[in-house]
Every structure is written in C-alpha cells, then in structure tokens.
Amino acid sequence: MRTLITNxxxxxxxxxxxxxxxxxxxxxxAVVGRETGVAEGVLAGLAVDATIDxxxxxVVPGGIDVHTHMELPFGxxxxxxxxxxxxxxxxHGGTTTILDFxxxxxxxxxxxxxxxxxxxxxxxxVLDYGFHMMMADVNxxxxxxxxxxxxxxxxxxxxxxxxxxxxxxxxxxxxxAMQRTRENGGLIMMHAENGPVIDVIAADLVAAGTTxxxxxxxxxxxxxEKEATSRSIYLAEAAGVPVYIVHLSSRDALEVxxxxxxxxxxxxxxxxxxxxxxxxxxxxNGFEGAxxxxxxxxxxxxxxxxxWRGLLxxxxxxxxxxxxxxxxxxxxxxxxxDFRKIPNGLPAVEDRVDLLHHGGVxxxxxxxxxxxxxxxxxxxxLFGMYPKKGAIVPGSDADLLVYDPNRIRTISxxxxxxxVDYSIFEGFEIQGASDVVMSRxxxxxxxxxxxxxxxxxxxxxxxxxxxxxxx
Ligand code: URP
Ligand code: ZN
Ligand code: ZN
Numbered sequence: 001m002r003t004l005i006t007n008x009x010x011x012x013x014x015x016x017x018x019x020x021x022x023x024x025x026x027x028x029x030a031v032v033g034r035e036t037g038v039a040e041g042v043l044a045g046l047a048v049d050a051t052i053d054x055x056x057x058x059v060v061p062g063g064i065d066v067h068t069h070m071e072l073p074f075g076x077x078x079x080x081x082x083x084x085x086x087x088x089x090x091x092h093g094g095t096t097t098i099l100d101f102x103x104x105x106x107x108x109x110x111x112x113x114x115x116x117x118x119x120x121x122x123x124x125x126v127l128d129y130g131f132h133m134m135m136a137d138v139n140x141x142x143x144x145x146x147x148x149x150x151x152x153x154x155x156x157x158x159x160x161x162x163x164x165x166x167x168x169x170x171x172x173x174x175x176x177a178m179q180r181t182r183e184n185g186g187l188i189m190m191h192a193e194n195g196p197v198i199d200v201i202a203a204d205l206v207a208a209g210t211t212x213x214x215x216x217x218x219x220x221x222x223x224x225e226k227e228a229t230s231r232s233i234y235l236a237e238a239a240g241v242p243v244y245i246v247h248l249s250s251r252d253a254l255e256v257x258x259x260x261x262x263x264x265x266x267x268x269x270x271x272x273x274x275x276x277x278x279x280x281x282x283x284x285n286g287f288e289g290a291x292x293x294x295x296x297x298x299x300x301x302x303x304x305x306x307x308w309r310g311l312l313x314x315x316x317x318x319x320x321x322x323x324x325x326x327x328x329x330x331x332x333x334x335x336x337x338d339f340r341k342i343p344n345g346l347p348a349v350e351d352r353v354d355l356l357h358h359g360g361v362x363x364x365x366x367x368x369x370x371x372x373x374x375x376x377x378x379x380x381x382l383f384g385m386y387p388k389k390g391a392i393v394p395g396s397d398a399d400l401l402v403y404d405p406n407r408i409r410t411i412s413x414x415x416x417x418x419x420v421d422y423s424i425f426e427g428f429e430i431q432g433a434s435d436v437v438m439s440r441x442x443x444x445x446x447x448x449x450x451x452x453x454x455x456x457x458x459x460x461x462x463x464x465x466x467x468x469x470x471x
Contacts, residue, residue: 001025001049001441007034008054008402012061012392013373021059022046023398026440030394052436054402060372061390062096062399062439063353064379066132067246067270067320070100071120075343077331079324081419083124086323086349087457089417091126091444094353094434096399097379097389097460099130101158106136106166110145114154118459125457127439128397130383132156132189136166138173146177147184153461155384156187158246161228162195162295171235178239185464188236189244192228192253193220193296202340213289215339217280217297225296226252233260233267242266242467244382247322249275249296251306258315266467268382270320271307273348273355274298274424282424290332291422293342294322308365311374318378319356323349325420347420351411353401355425357432361405368405384462402436409433 003023010019010031020037022030032042070086072079081089083100090098102117104110110133121129131154135142138159146157159174160167169177178188202219210218229245233256236243248254248269260267274294279301283289292298310316324345326332335342356375360366366374380390387396408431413423437445444452 002047003050003052003441004043004046004048005052005054005059005400005402008057008059010392011058011368011372013369013377015369021392021400023400023438023441026398028392028394028396028398031392052402057435058368058403058405059392060401060403061376061392062401062437063094063375064097064385064390065090065095065321065323065349065352066099066318066379066383067272067322068098068100068349069322069324069345072101072103072324074324074345075326076334076341077326077343079345080327080331081323081325081347081349083121083129084126085417085419087125087127087129088450089350091437091439091452092417092448092450093350094401094403094437095127095349096437096439097128097385098125098349099132099383101134102131102154103134104136104142110135110142110149114149121457122459123455126444126452126455127457128460129457130154130460130462132158134158134167135169135177138169138177143176143180146180146186150184150186150464153463155185155462155464156189156244157181158189158191160191160195161232162191162193162198164195164199167191168195171231174232175235175239178236178241178243182239182241187242187244187465189246190232191247192225192232192245194224194228197224206338206340211338213287213293213335213339213342214283216293216342217283220295220297222250222252222299222303225250226256229253230256233257233265236267237265242268245269247272247296248316249303250299251303254306254310254315258310261315268467269316270318271311271316272320272322273352274346276304276307276319276359277355277428278424279304287336290335290342291328292346292424293332293335293339293344294324294346295344308359311360312366312370317382318374319352320379321348321352323347325418327421329421346424347418348424350416350418351425353434354430354432357405358430362431382465382467384465385460398438398441400438401434403432404435405432407431407433
C-alpha cells in the first residue's frame with residue numbers, strides 16, 4: 001500500500017518545510033522537499049494507492065502520551081476507560097502511541113501485574129502501546145523481577161513518595177530500586193509528594209469540618225511536592241542514575257528541577273494539561289470540585305505561566321496526560337462525605353495535542369516546532385522509541401497527523417470519545433485539530449470519524465532511552 005501525503009507543511013522538532021511524504025505499508029519511505037521534488041521530478045509518475053491532500057495543513061508526527069492509566073484499580077474503583085475506549089479517544093485527539101502504567105498489587109509479583117496489563121491491552125488497543133511498571137513493594141524478589149522486565153521491553157518503574165499503604169515507598173526502598181536501575185539500565189519515575197505529611201494535614205482538615213473536594217487541594221501543599229521532588233533528585237544523584245518526575249504540578253517543584261538541571265543533574269520532568277489550563281479554583285465549587293480531584297492537585301492560577309515557561313526553556317521536557325478517568329456519578333461520588341475517598345484522577349487523553357497547540361502555538365507561548373517536540377519527539381526520545389516514533393524520516397513508523405492549525409472546536413463531554421460522564425475542559429474553545437490520524441500507515445480517524453480497524457495496536461518493546469544508556 002503506497003500513500004502520498006502531498007501539499008502539506010511538514011513540521012518537525014527540527015524545523016518546518018514544504019514536502020510530500022510517501023508512506024509504503026507501515027513506514028515512511030521518503031520525505032521529498034516540494035521544490036526539489038518538482039524540479040527533479042522525484043515523485044513524477046509514481047503510482048500510489050491513495051493520495052491525501054494536505055494543502056493548508058501541517059503534517060506532524062502522531063502524538064505520544066507517556067502517562068495513561070487505562071482500567072487502573074484505584075481509590076476503591078477502576079479507571080473507567082478500557083484500552084479499547086481510551087486508545088480510540090486518544091486517536092481522535094491526535095495521539096498515536098500511549099505508554100500505560102501496569103500496576104503491582106501490594107504483596108504480589110510484578111509479573112502478575114504486567115501479565116494482567118498485557119491481557120487488557122492485547123487485541124484491544126487501537127494504538128501502539130508500551131508499559132511502565134508501578135511498584136508497590138521493593139524487596140529482593142521485586143528487585144530481581146525488575147531486571148527481567150527491562151529485558152522484556154518494560155524498562156521504567158514508577159515509585160511513590162505518596163499514597164501511604166497503597167503505593168508508598170520509603171527512601172531506602174526508593175534508593176535500592178535506583179541502585180538496581182544503575183545495573184539493569186532501567187529508569188525510575190517518581191510520583192513526588194510527601195504522602196505521610198499530607199495525610200496528617202488532610203486528617204486535621206477533616207477533623208476541623210472541611211470534607212468537601214477543596215480540602216484535597218488545601219492538604220497537598222506545593223512545598224510538599226517541592227520537598228519530595230528535591231529528595232527524589234538527590235536520591236538519584238546519590239545512586240548515580242537519572243530520574244524522571246511525573247505529573248509535576250507546581251512552580252515550587254519546577255524550581256528544584258531547574259536548579260538540579262542547572263547543576264548538571266540528570267533530572268527530567270513532565271507536566272500535564274490540567275496543570276497548564278486549570279487551577280485550585282476549579283476544586284472550590286462545592287462537590288462539583290470532585291471532578292477536578294487528582295494528585296498532585298490543581299494549583300493556584302499563578303503557577304500556570306511558570307510551567308509554560310518551564311516547557312519553553314526545556315526544564316520540562318514534555319507534556320503527558322496522567323489520564324485516569326472516573327465518572328462523576330457513581331465513582332467520584334464515593335467521596336461525597338470525605339474528600340479523601342474521592343478517586344484521584346482526571347480524563348485528558350483526547351485533548352492533550354490540541355490543547356497544547358492552542359495554549360502553546362496559537363497563544364504565542366512556543367513555536368510549532370517546540371509543540372511537536374513536547375507532544376511527540378521528546379516523549380519518543382526519553383522513552384526509547386526514537387526515531388521509530390516521534391519523527392518524520394525515512395524508516396520511521398508512519399504515525400502521522402494531517403493537522404488543521406485553524407479549525408476551531410469546542411470541547412464537551414457531549415462529543416468526546418472518552419468513556420467518562422464529564423469533561424474537565426467543558427466549553428473550552430480551542431484552535432487546531434487533526435483532519436487525518438494515521439498509525440503505521442493505516443488511517444484511523446478522518447474528519448472526526450473513526451475509520452480504522454479494531455485492535456490495530458501492537459505492544460512496543462522498548463529499550464532504555466539514550467540518556468539512560470549513556471548516563
Ligand atoms: O490523581 C492521579 N494522578 N491519579 C492517577 C495515579 C497517579 O498517581 O498517577
Ligand atoms: Zn502519580
Ligand atoms: Zn499517573
């Protein structure tokens with residue numbers, strides 16, 4: 001199957017140029033600059049099976065979301081999107097690869113958790129997918145299992161200074177796991193908030209009568225994210241390994257990442273759309289605020305510009321969603337009497353690419369090249385997928401978007417594809433949307449309609465990222 005995407009402006013992390021892209025079967029065969037192509041007749045007379053006219057549009061690498069939680073058992077319930085519904089929703093929003101977090105149940109093996117995730121995703125995900133592993137226990141057995149997982153293409157391990165009794169690990173356990181990655185080439189990803197102290201503050205708030213969702217935001221001080229982020233980075237420095245901070249939410253935590261990077265530490269971090277566009281105010285509207293409960297929590301509005309600046313300066317390398325959707329009715333409602341019982345997590349996988357285009361490029365905070373870098377290229381580079389993913393070069397997977405930078409749409413739960421009964425971005429009018437979403441040469445979405453096959457996705461066996469391998 002030969003498809004020619006013609007007349008578009010190819011936008012990559014390195015630059016933009018008018019070019020035609022020839023896709024043969026699942027891969028990019030050629031990228032031909034239009035002037036040269038026409039002058040030298042490179043594509044003249046070429047027989048193709050399909051032509052996609054991208055006049056007036058960008059041709060960009062498909063989005064890569066490295067932080068999702070499909071079907072995660074959490075907070076006494078399950079994240080609502082399955083691999084089928086969640087990956088389909090992601091595709092509608094211009095994402096073509098997801099990395100999801102398999103979870104270890106406390107007291108059980110990593111293997112059991114990973115096998116369960118493979119079973120959930122295989123034949124269901126419409127997008128190529130890989131896994132990180134969330135560890136609830138660090139002991140001799142799980143440390144040994146880490147080596148095996150790295151060998152199986154699951155090289156990243158999320159540890160938590162939050163959620164005591166569920167996923168929390170004390171410092172010595174975190175340090176042990178970091179030491180192990182120095183040997184096996186894996187990477188530790190940190191959920192950095194001081195969980196035990198937050199639990200004390202939350203209990204005090206409830207005892208004083210604050211049981212509404214706003215209590216969630218009030219209890220989880222930004223300085224407690226800063227402290228845990230700093231601690232995580234110093235522990236990694238002591239172990240001699242890189243570290244990746246997930247879902248960084250605050251100016252305070254960003255400061256320590258910036259300082260660490262300035263002194264040469266191998267510290268990397270992501271933020272999420274919810275921290276760039278929403279704020280603590282959203283938690284304040286009575287029990288409606290439950291729709292916005294996630295950890296770390298939404299911060300006061302004045303943190304947002306610091307995060308955008310961090311993305312521009314590369315103190316933050318990428319944006320992932322932390323997609324972990326729970327219905328408002330029946331799931332978030334578990335915490336009606338006590339904010340501590342509201343399942344933590346937000347739906348966002350469908351909106352990331354377009355929100356970043358709107359807030360980043362349209363609103364003048366970054367170039368379109370940097371937009372491509374933070375939504376596709378850096379995720380591929382940091383997680384061992386580049387240049388198979390995140391690039392438009394011969395030999396790369398043909399994961400491509402024909403992107404209309406001018407289309408305006410309004411986000412709403414009434415029209416989104418995520419299996420969740422509300423949108424955190426309800427009513428947002430944003431500019432930019434994908435006309436065509438292609439995964440390994442197959443068109444999945446065209447003009448907002450699903451046209452792809454079921455179960456198209458494949459497991460991505462990933463190697464260590466360059467910066468881990470070379471550290
Ligand atoms: O609130 C959140 N972030 N829920 C998902 C689990 C996690 O900590 O990433
Ligand atoms: Zn987390
Ligand atoms: Zn998460």
